[in-house]
Every structure is written in structure tokens, then in C-alpha cells.
Amino acid sequence: MKRLPVALLATLTLAACSHPAAETPGATKPAPAASVASAPVKHPAAPAFAPPADSDIPAGPLGDEIRLGRAIFTDTPAQAHDYVGNGLSCSNCHLDAGRLANSAPLWGAWGMYPQYRKKNGHVNSFGERLQGCFRYSMNGKAPPLDSDIIVALESYAWWMSKGAPNGVKLAGAGYPKQDFKPPQPPDYARGAVVYAKDCALCHGADGQGQQVNDRNVFPPLWGPQSFNWGAGMHELDNAAAFIKANMPLSRGGTLSDQDAWDVAMYMDAHERPQDPRYAGDVAATRAKYHDTPMSLYGTTVNGHLLGSEASK
Ligand code: HEC
Ligand code: HEC
Known part of the structure; x- marks a missing residue:
């Protein structure tokens, strides 16, 4: 494998960590993806929903479970070793630890389940949706629904969605693929x-x-x-x-x-x-x-x- 010069790697690693940091809850401010949303593209407007800051994760057993979910989400191979078959972490595709709008943020997903999915032809709980990520995106196998891994990820998603309306597709949820068509067939x-x-x-x-x-x-x-x-x-x-x-x-x-x-x-x-x-x-x-x-x-x-x- 080719290596980048250390200085360049350091710059890039910084870039990789340059997502907006945790924010104050409740304050009116641009959501993490404001830079994306203000770019001249057809994305949904900046989302109205801002997830709570990590520093607001409570103390005690529930807080511990939420923190465990966050750790699993951002370092999946280490934290969920038996269920991961590649080198990816959830946060590689759901950026900023699952917070970033237009990057299928957890706060945009939690309130949309249970949901019928064509992929498996039945109504999926949120936990079953997470199992699918392990099987396919992580090329691994599904942790049991009552395992600490699924419960911790559910706790993290639930906590991040605190205050978000239930059953409403929020701006910035999912990846912005609606009406996103190629001008010419892809080549x-x-x-x-x-x-x-x-x-x-x-x-x-x-x-x-x-x-x-x-x-x-x-x-x-x-x-x-x-x-x-x-x-x-x-x-x-x-x-x-x-x-x-x-x-x-x-x-x-x-x-x-x-x-x-x-x-x-x-x-x-x-x-x-x-x-x-x-x-x-x-x-x-x-x-x-x-x-x-x-x-x-x-x-x-x-x-x-x-x-x-x-x-x-
Ligand atoms: C290789 C990229 C990739 C990885 C890694 C990945 N996902 Fe996903 N995830 C996706 C894609 C693509 C979708 C489908 C989004 C859509 O259809 O809008 C998705 C959808 C989801 C959804 C549903 C989102 C919604 O709005 O309904 C959840 C929840 C989710 N992933 C959680 C996870 C978790 C937890 C992990 C780690 C165990 C993970 N993902 C790993 C790419 C990834
Ligand atoms: C400056 C470095 C950089 C450049 C340039 C870059 N990426 Fe990425 N990419 C990353 C990093 C880092 C991640 C993981 C993000 C995270 O964990 O926060 C990522 C994640 C991804 C993922 C999801 C994870 C996976 O491995 O499947 C895809 C897909 C992707 N990039 C495609 C692209 C494409 C296509 C381009 C060119 C248009 C591109 N990237 C340019 C750094 C980069």
C-alpha cells in the first residue's frame, strides 16, 4: 500500500476531523450541514433539527449505554468485532458520528421506524434496520436484537433524536437522492x-x-x-x-x-x-x-x- 508523506497525511487527517463539533442544544444556529446546504445544489434546505451535544449525554446506566452506542458507531471493528467483516465504521458513511445532515443522520432515521422495507418485504423495527447494516454495509453478521450492541446503538439513536418529531421525514434525513438524476447516463x-x-x-x-x-x-x-x-x-x-x-x-x-x-x-x-x-x-x-x-x-x-x- 502506498503511504502519503506524513505532513500531508496529518493535514488530511485534520480535514477528516473537521466536521463541526458538538453544539449547544436548543440554540438557533445553522445545522452541521449548513455549508452543504448553502452550496448551489438541489439539496434540501438546512435542517430545522439540531441534535443535542455529546456533553449532554446523562450520567448513569442509560448514559453509559448511549456512550457505548456512540463508541460502537465510530469504531465498529473494535467495538463490535464479532459482527464486522471489513474495516469500516458506521461513521464512515454516516458522518460526524451520525449527526451530519444529508449523510443519513441517526436523528433523521429513528422516528421513521417501524418501517416497511421492500428489501425484505416486511415491517422492520429500528433494531432490524441496524442488523441489516451489519450484514451488508459491514459485511458481517447481525448481532441479536437483544444484544448490548443493538441496544446501545438504539440508545444512541434515541438520545440523538431527543425533541425531534416522530414519524416525520426531517430535512437532511437520509441521503439527498430525491430528484437527484444524472443529466446524462453515468459513464x-x-x-x-x-x-x-x-x-x-x-x-x-x-x-x-x-x-x-x-x-x-x-x-x-x-x-x-x-x-x-x-x-x-x-x-x-x-x-x-x-x-x-x-x-x-x-x-x-x-x-x-x-x-x-x-x-x-x-x-x-x-x-x-x-x-x-x-x-x-x-x-x-x-x-x-x-x-x-x-x-x-x-x-x-x-x-x-x-x-x-x-x-x-
Ligand atoms: C458503506 C457505507 C455504510 C456503512 C459503513 C453503514 N451504513 Fe448505514 N446506510 C448506508 C446507506 C447507503 C443507507 C441507505 C440510505 C437511504 O436509503 O437513504 C444506510 C441506512 C442506514 C440507516 C437508516 C437510515 C434512514 O434514514 O432510514 C441506519 C439507521 C443506518 N444506516 C445505521 C448504520 C449503522 C448502525 C452502521 C454501522 C453498524 C451503518 N449504518 C453502516 C450506508 C452505510
Ligand atoms: C480529503 C480526503 C478525501 C477525499 C479527497 C475523498 N474522500 Fe471519501 N472519505 C474520506 C474519509 C476520511 C471518509 C470517512 C469519513 C468519516 O469517517 O468521517 C470518506 C468516506 C467515503 C465513502 C464512504 C465510506 C466507504 O469507504 O465506502 C465513500 C463512498 C467515499 N468517501 C467516496 C469518495 C469519492 C467518490 C471521492 C471523490 C469524489 C472521495 N470520497 C474523496 C476522505 C476523502
């Missing part, structure tokens, strides 16, 4: 150019990110240590919306819509771990789970049948 070759220019510095020319002492400083985007073929981020609309709003890190909103879609396609046209629901062959798995233009699984891009060399 692999154009995506490769965007990748080399705007992403490779941190995520590596080979997409494997950068690790120091086995920990990700910059997370991988494909390959055996990435999210698997069942994860939401492998779908082009999720990836394009996440990238447009949040990448390059600390410069969210600066890519053109076309560049965001092209680079999302480039990223999602690389091999990654197999879908754990693999149904015997790639075509059958595509037919059963990926029969959508948003998934490249089982399609041939750049001469390669995607999914055919997925690690199992």
Missing part, C-alpha cells in the same frame, strides 16, 4: 477521470483507502475490505447522493451532478464481497435481489461481469 470512463482527480489522493488509486496500524485513515471504496454487494451504497442513487453531498471530504456540494453520478458508477463498477444472499449464480442473484437499473451487480462493465469475482 465509467468519465468516472475514472473524476476519481483520479478528486478521490484517489485519499482513497488510493486502487480504491483501497489508507491504513495506519491496521486502522483506516481513509476507508476503502471497493475490494475485500469494503461494503458488500448487498449494501445500500452499491446502488448508484445512494452512492451518487452520498458523494454529491459529502465528498471530497469537507468539500461536499462541489462536484457537478454529472461528476457525482459518473464517479459513483466508477466506484460501484468494482468488485467487492459477495452478497450474503447469493443464490447460486450471479444471474439468479441479480434476478432475485438486484433487478434495478441502480445496481450494476450481474451486469458487464468495462469487460467484467460484476459479482463474478466477488470474495465470499
